[in-house]
Every structure is written in C-alpha cells, then in structure tokens.
Amino acid sequence: MESISELESRLKARPLPRHVGIIMDGNGRWAEGRGLPRVEGHRVGSDSVREVTRCARRVGVEALTLYAFSSQNWARPADEVAALMDLLREYLLKEREEILGNGIKLNAIGELDKLPKYVREPLEALRAESAANTGMTLTLALSYGGREELVSMARRIAEKIHSGQLEPAAVSEALVEALLWTAGLPPVDLVIRTSGERRLSNFMLWQTAYAELVFSEILWPDFRARELVDCLAAFQQRERRFGMTGAQAQTLPFRRKSS
Numbered sequence: 001m002e003s004i005s006e007l008e009s010r011l012k013a014r015p016l017p018r019h020v021g022i023i024m025d026g027n028g029r030w031a032e033g034r035g036l037p038r039v040e041g042h043r044v045g046s047d048s049v050r051e052v053t054r055c056a057r058r059v060g061v062e063a064l065t066l067y068a069f070s071s072q073n074w075a076r077p078a079d080e081v082a083a084l085m086d087l088l089r090e091y092l093l094k095e096r097e098e099i100l101g102n103g104i105k106l107n108a109i110g111e112l113d114k115l116p117k118y119v120r121e122p123l124e125a126l127r128a129e130s131a132a133n134t135g136m137t138l139t140l141a142l143s144y145g146g147r148e149e150l151v152s153m154a155r156r157i158a159e160k161i162h163s164g165q166l167e168p169a170a171v172s173e174a175l176v177e178a179l180l181w182t183a184g185l186p187p188v189d190l191v192i193r194t195s196g197e198r199r200l201s202n203f204m205l206w207q208t209a210y211a212e213l214v215f216s217e218i219l220w221p222d223f224r225a226r227e228l229v230d231c232l233a234a235f236q237q238r239e240r241r242f243g244m245t246g247a248q249a250q251t252l253p254f255r256r257k258s259s
C-alpha cells in the first residue's frame with residue numbers, strides 16, 4: 001500500500017480544489033454501531049477534524065469549511081447539544097497552538113450570536129489571533145444554515161435599498177457574494193459528504209452552485225487523511241464545464257476566480 005505522503009505528492013501534481021466543504025456525517029451511527037453513546041462518535045469525530053485539517057493544509061487546499069453544527073441541530077436532545085458545545089470549546093482551546101503554529105486562519109460562519117459564551121469567547125479570540133495568517137483558511141460552520149445565510153443577505157440588501165444606499169438595478173452576483181457570510185473565501189470547488197447520505201442539508205446553498213459533490217460511504221469518525229486523499233483524487237478525475245460544452249471547458253483556466 002502506498003504511504004500517505006506518496007499519495008499526497010501524487011495529488012499535488014494536479015490541480016486541487018481551492019475550497020473544500022465537508023458535511024461531517026455519521027458520528028451517531030458510528031457510536032451506536034459500537035454500543036456507545038452518540039457523544040462518543042462526536043468525540044472521535046473531533047480527531048478526524050484534526051487529521052483532515054492537517055492533511056488539507058499539507059496538500060495545499062486554500063480553504064476548508066467544516067459543517068460542525070447546523071441551525072437545525074439545536075433541535076437535538078439537550079445533552080447532545082451540550083456535549084457538542086463542550087467539544088467545540090475543547091477543540092478551540094486545544095488546537096490553538098496547532099492553528100497558530102501552522103499559519104492557519106480560523107474563521108466561522110453562522111448565527112454565531114446563538115452560541116453559548118463559553119464557545120463564542122475562545123472562537124472570537126482565536127479568530128482575532130489568527131486573522132493575519134496567510135496559510136489555509138479553516139472555516140467552522142456553526143449554528144449555520146444556507147437558507148438562514150440567504151435570508152440574512154436579502155435583509156442586508158433590503159436595508160441598503162431602504163436607506164437609499166443602493167439601487168435595485170445595482171444588485172448583482174458580486175454584491176450578493178460580498179454580503180454572504182462566506183465573503184472573501186474562494187468559490188467552493190468540492191463538497192464531500194460522509195456516511196453514504198446524498199444531500200446538501202442546507203450547506204452553502206449559493207456557494208455550491210458549481211461545486212463537485214463527492215459522497216463517501218465512510219462514517220465521519222473513520223474518515224481520516226487517506227479518505228480525504230481519495231476524495232481529492234476523485235475530484236481530480238472530474239471534468240468541470242461551468243455550463244459550457246466539453247470542448248469549450250478544455251480551454252478554461254482551471255483556477256477560475258468565480259464560478
């Protein structure tokens with residue numbers, strides 16, 4: 001079997017996605033399958049977060065966005081929500097050195113004001129401390145929903161029009177992008193969902209318009225560097241056409257600035 005560094009070197013020889021989004025699914029099933037409490041799946045899933053983030057940075061992905069807690073996840077049993085919040089806090093405190101030491105910029109998207117203070121505080125601290133870093137941008141989607149993000153963007157546009165700062169005719173794709181929570185991030189090239197489910201589940205609905213979707217059967221706690229490499233290799237096999245013909249797409253520069 002090829003070593004992980006050999007596999008990573010092979011990947012680096014071809015164009016990589018600039019921005020990868022991951023829907024980390026299957027923690028509950030992983031735990032239940034072992035007769036463990038669901039929370040145990042989330043705990044081991046945090047180790048996958050560490051390993052996958054390291055691998056993405058090593059191969060040169062510019063931006064990695066992890067769907068860690070959706071707007072809809074608040075409806076889960078209170079003890080599971082509390083355990084996830086505890087894990088997030090623990091992650092932010094424990095990973096501080098690794099993030100800062102590797103030049104990673106930590107970012108977050110979502111209705112962050114809904115997070116408890118004991119998560120918001122270390123999140124904001126690390127966000128501020130890492131803001132000038134120019135390595136990979138790691139975005140945690142927390143209390144995040146794509147529809148909620150679109151509503152927030154629409155509200156901001158309506159406010160600008162209402163106050164006379166903006167003409168309706170000046171509303172453009174570029175303006176919408178600038179008012180989304182993901183403003184400034186590269187376009188999403190690849191979305192990975194683990195655990196065999198084939199849905200977007202409210203994840204970056206606008207941003208994924210031209211993203212390649214790769215579905216892995218592996219449950220998130222078992223999804224590590226090797227599995228990420230497999231998904232990146234699957235992406236490299238895809239032909240991206242952006243609405244054009246196959247022949248036209250051959251002439252496209254791969255790293256398009258916007259999709």
Ligand code: FPP
Pocket residue numbers: 024025026027028029030042043045046049066067068069070073084087088091140195220
């Ligand atoms: C979905 O699996 C996963 C989540 C709702 C939470 C993801 C959280 C982590 C991976 C750990 C904490 C995050 C960080 C960034 C440290 P599920 O519980 O819906 O799985 P199931 O479909 O098998 O029930």
